[in-house]
Amino acid sequence: EEESLNEFNKWLINNKVYKNPKIEIKVLEKYGRSIVAKQPIKKNEKLISVPKLVIMSNMGGFSHHLPSEIYEPSSTMGISPTNLQAIFLMYCKLNERSFWHPYVSVLPKQFTTSIYFSEEELDQLQSSKLKEFTIIRKDGIERHYNSTFTRLSNRGIAEFSPTSTQTLQQKGYTLELFTWALSCVWSRAFSLSDSDGGMVPLADMFNAEEISKSKVQPKVTDSTLDYYASDDIEIGEQIFTPYGVYKPLSSSQMLMDYGFVFNHGTPSDNVAITVPVFHPDEPNIQVKQAILEENEVENEVFLLTKKNPLPTELLLYARVKNLITKETKYAKIHFLSYQTKDQPLNVRNEKVSLRFLENLIHRYLDSYETTLDFDKSLIENSNDNNNNNNNLSFNSLNSIKIRISEKEILLSTLDAIEKKREKLNNINNNNNNNINNNNNESDS
Numbered sequence: 001e002e003e004s005l006n007e008f009n010k011w012l013i014n015n016k017v018y019k020n021p022k023i024e025i026k027v028l029e030k031y032g033r034s035i036v037a038k039q040p041i042k043k044n045e046k047l048i049s050v051p052k053l054v055i056m057s058n059m060g061g062f063s064h065h066l067p068s069e070i071y072e073p074s075s076t077m078g079i080s081p082t083n084l085q086a087i088f089l090m091y092c093k094l095n096e097r098s099f100w101h102p103y104v105s106v107l108p109k110q111f112t113t114s115i116y117f118s119e120e121e122l123d124q125l126q127s128s129k130l131k132e133f134t135i136i137r138k139d140g141i142e143r144h145y146n147s148t149f150t151r152l153s154n155r156g157i158a159e160f161s162p163t164s165t166q167t168l169q170q171k172g173y174t175l176e177l178f179t180w181a182l183s184c185v186w187s188r189a190f191s192l193s194d195s196d197g198g199m200v201p202l203a204d205m206f207n208a209e210e211i212s213k214s215k216v217q218p219k220v221t222d223s224t225l226d227y228y229a230s231d232d233i234e235i236g237e238q239i240f241t242p243y244g245v246y247k248p249l250s251s252s253q254m255l256m257d258y259g260f261v262f263n264h265g266t267p268s269d270n271v272a273i274t275v276p277v278f279h280p281d282e283p284n285i286q287v288k289q290a291i292l293e294e295n296e297v298e299n300e301v302f303l304l305t306k307k308n309p310l311p312t313e314l315l316l317y318a319r320v321k322n323l324i325t326k327e328t329k330y331a332k333i334h335f336l337s338y339q340t341k342d343q344p345l346n347v348r349n350e351k352v353s354l355r356f357l358e359n360l361i362h363r364y365l366d367s368y369e370t371t372l373d374f375d376k377s378l379i380e381n382s383n384d385n386n387n388n389n390n391n392l393s394f395n396s397l398n399s400i401k402i403r404i405s406e407k408e409i410l411l412s413t414l415d416a417i418e419k420k421r422e423k424l425n426n427i428n429n430n431n432n433n434n435i436n437n438n439n440n441e442s443d444s
């Protein structure tokens with residue numbers, strides 16, 4: 001590994017990639033390769049500068065450094081940018097004389113993303129939708145592998161075609177290598193503008209922690225991608241960059257793409273709750289559907305998030321679902337009026353709706369095999385170095401963190417339901433008091 005890192009460092013110099021002499025690439029236990037300050041660095045100092053032609057992308061790098069009989073036909077076939085990037089990574093990995101070989105040789109050999117999980121590690125996700133998404137992604141990779149290489153071969157690109165003596169697999173273009181290449185792309189490709197992205201050697205050696213810990217300010221110029229220090233950096237400090245700046249990521253997405261999760265999740269963590277579709281003989285189905293459609297609640301999947309564990313659309317769904325015939329007329333007026341549509345219809349409907357939601361969330365929570373407290377104790381025990389019985393893998397721990405985050409969201413939904421109920425009871429009690437106090441007045 002050290003040797004390929006040395007080769008890579010030489011390659012960077014030969015290709016005019018600037019690396020501030022105050023930083024170095026170091027392998028750190030939890031992070032893999034990392035960028036660390038060898039000396040103190042002042043705010044606004046340039047950290048790195050990568051010429052655009054060194055970037056593996058359509059912005060010049062590919063056409064400049066790949067043989068034209070490979071680049072030209074494959075780039076005009078409508079292959080998705082991600083798949084194309086993966087195929088060129090495979091090419092560079094398999095061809096020692098290719099321009100990016102020294103870079104590709106320092107890319108990780110193994111990943112901790114959920115597509116690499118064992119059955120057992122996937123099972124640790126319990127009811128999390130991430131399990132399903134992971135299986136879908138794995139199937140997708142195989143489908144893309146088969147269709148893309150069939151097309152490349154039909155196009156007559158010799159490098160990517162089987163021959164009479166060698167299958168594609170024997171040439172090294174295996175599904176396994178394609179999965180590896182896609183994993184490199186998902187965990188390290190950059191969006192450089194709306195339409196361009198690519199693999200940026202050296203810039204992709206920075207790890208991430210919570211955004212507040214990032215000390216990197218990227219800047220794209222006509223000919224380079226540059227990183228500046230956004231704050232003073234101490235000697236020995238690891239320099240972090242934020243991930244998912246353009247697209248905030250949930251822990252599940254992080255585990256699928258990057259193979260790690262933050263201990264406290266991310267603000268985008270969510271649970272997707274599916275509610276039952278209306279059966280054709282649902283009472284008052286037409287009114288119910290009309291109200292939901294008018295409010296653009298046509299989806300049967302609702303996203304519960306940390307910030308918004310009880311979305312108004314879900315509440316509306318529950319209120320409408322639990323309408324009874326004599327309420328339908330004024331429900332229509334109530335739920336279609338801008339002022340009242342997010343308010344309870346009446347005490348009866350509200351009580352039933354809250355109970356309905358509570359049951360729904362409880363059922364979801366019960367579908368996980370363990371409780372939140374149990375999961376937390378697993379994590380605590382694993383942090384306890386004296387505990388020799390603890391043999392949870394890094395992947396299992398990440399699965400547990402995902403299900404913890406989801407259960408915490410579901411519990412905060414239950415909390416939000418409880419608060420609504422308390423509020424309702426208070427209003428109800430006050431109204432009763434008012435009625436009692438105003439006994440002699442006409443009903444209003």
Ligand SMILES: C[S@@+](CC[C@H](N)C(=O)[O-])C[C@H]1O[C@@H](n2cnc3c(N)ncnc32)[C@H](O)[C@@H]1O
Pocket residue numbers: 030031032033034107108187188204205206207208209257258259260
């Ligand atoms: C852009 S690369 C960074 C360089 C990488 N460490 C390497 O060895 O090549 C992203 C990968 O770094 C690792 N990584 C980044 N931040 C991390 C963190 N906070 N904890 C654990 N792993 C992290 C993950 O494996 C992630 O997929």
